[in-house]
Structures are given as structure tokens and as C-alpha cells.
Amino acid sequence: MEADRREFLKQTGLLLVLTGAAAQAWDFVLAGEPEKAPTYKLLDHWWAMAMDIRKCIGCGNCVRACKTENGVLLEPDCFRTWVERYHVHPDDPGHPEVDSPNGGYGGFPEKYKAGDGSKNFFVPKMCNHCAHSPCVQVCPVGATFESPDGVVLVDKTYCLGCRYCVQACPYGCRYIDPRTETVDKCSLCYHRITKGLTTACCEVCPMGARKLGDLKDPKDPIHDFLKDHMIHVLKPEMATGAKAYYNGLDGSVR
């Protein structure tokens, strides 16, 4: 009887103290793994990506890591992130020569010569996780959406594979996965960032040229990045609310 009462008080106390998410976490605390508890709060984050073109060396680590982490097909038209090489000649800066051999998966074999007066640089590209995404607006079934924490995601069980969003994305960030005939795109490694890890591409970038940032976290270094550099987004005239912020973005980049 005494033990029962103790048990009852313990359970009642737990119920009062640990409600909601905390109660879920308690199972993990009891299992000795408190760090694995689902502590992610959907409305406390607003994810963005900071990219520094002055740092990108075109090694292709991000492209390879993204495919590995997300099981993206190795086919040369399936990319969640890719790297482009720009060759801008001063006589015609409006018409740069752009190439991206296999998305930069195997790096960039030397193609240009130093000293011809041209400007050469790499541009890492990925989903801009727009706050007002054209791709979301055209989806007829609600299969693609802006999550409350600012990530544009795909509901693969809802996607019809109609390809409207592929055409609507001004950045060319979507493709149809031939295995499922549904759309695929960068998920900002949603399975990683919700566990406190950074994205696979950021994890392996040797130059720190791309950094995941949480705009709702006042201590996140992305605020310094945005404040201390001259920042630009791709195609601002389309008012997509793009959240891939570039430092050193040349006017020739499309």
C-alpha cells in the first residue's frame, strides 16, 4: 500500500511537472539519453544559408556530400546543390561563359588560362528557401510548402509529379526523381538541422564558404555575416524572399 501511494504521488507529480513536449523528453531522460529527446521547437527557428563566393574553391565536396546524405541519384541531371564556374570577359561582362561539369561533382578541370584579363569564380547554388516561393504557389495539391521554420519542403506522398514547380522555380533548383516520379529538391537537410546538426554541404565545405544560419537566433553568426558584408540574393527582382545570401555575388551571375 505504501509503495502504491509513493508510485501514485510520483506519477501525479510527473504529470503536473512534465506536460507536453517535456513529458515526451522524459522517456529519453529515463533511458539515459536525454540528448536524443525531441526538443526541436518548430516556431523558434527561421533557417537561411550564407554563402561566400570569395571563399568557394569549386572542390565539389558539397555536391558529393549532398548526394551521399540524401540518396540523390548520381545521374548528371539530379542535383539538390551544384556549383557553377563563371568566366567573365571584361569586353562582354553581360554574357559570361558558365559551366558546371556534372554539377561540379568531380571538381572543375582547368579550362581557362590565367592572365587573359578575364574574371573567373565559382558560385555554389541550391534551393534559396524563399519566404514567398513561386514553387509553393503553383503546387496544385499542397505537396510543396514553406515550413513554419522557413524551409521549403516536399511531401512525397502528395506529389503528383506534375512538374509545375520545376518550371516555376526561377533558380532551377528542382528536378523529377526518376525512381519515384515525384519532385525532389534541397530539404536544407531538414533531418539534420532539426537535430542540432548543420547541413551535409556545410559540414564538409573545407572553406566555410557556406554556412547554415538561424535568423531567429540572435546569437547566430549569420547576423554578423549579413551585417559585415555586402550581401545580395539571386534574382531579387522576382521578389521571392530568397534566403540564400551571397557575399561577393557578381552582377553577371544569373
Place this chain on the structure above:
Amino acid sequence: MREWLRDREHMVRMGILFAGALAVFLVARAVMVPKDFGTYGHFRTGALADNMAHPLVFAGRQACGDCHDDIVASRKGSKHEQIGCEACHGALEAHASADDPSALKPKLPDVKTICLVCHRENVAKPAGFPQVDPKDHGDGGPCTSCHNPHHPEIS
């Protein structure tokens, strides 16, 4: 009067037809639209959990440092200090989360090629980034004969 009644007959029939269609629509909608659709917007809230459920492949440098703190210490102050372990060593969540990590030892990177992934000369690389043409630099041996990859500076 009779005219009017005949017209009303039409209206009632149409009304029943519309009411039936509306009922079918409401039932179909209740059956087909998931309960969690529309909580945060025009999408199924469960799709968030679906995206979260994807398995990890890269462990993240934090996990590496949990065991290999000696390597983390040896990289202090080096030009390579900020580089994630898996940038060179590859995806290692399977190793990091194994019950016996030593049974799943990762393969060492090929030192003849791994360094050149970043350091091979290319005009598009930012000025100031150390780049070499392997034909002119070193004596053809692996980079590790002169450089320690965890602390590449030669003093």
C-alpha cells in the same frame, strides 16, 4: 398558379440534386483530407516528420570529437583546424553510431589524390588560396611525405 407550381417542382429537384452533391463532397472531403492538413498552412503537417525521419549519413564533427579529442587537439592553430573531419574522411555516421565503432573502421583517404581535390591549381579559385601544380610541386611522392594533413604548415 399551376405554372408556378411546375416551376417549383424544377427548383426542388435541383435543390435535392445540389444537396446530394454537397453531402457527397463533404463526406469525401472528411474521408480524404488528413486530419493534420492545414495546421501550419496548405500542407500535411505529418510531412514535416517525414522529412525529419530521413536517416543521417554524415555524423558531424562534434560526434568525431567526442572520441577523437586527441586529433581535435592536434589540429589547434592549424590552417586546417576549421575543416570538418568528414570533408576528407567521408560520411561516418555508421561508424560513429555503431555499438563497436572500431569494427567499422573508416578507410583512410588516398593521400595522393585527396589533397588535390582542394589544392590543384585553377584560375577560378580565389587569389591567395594555396594551389599547386603537382608536376611542379613536390617530388611526385604523396603530400604526406612533407605535410601533415591535420597540421599542414611546414615550419
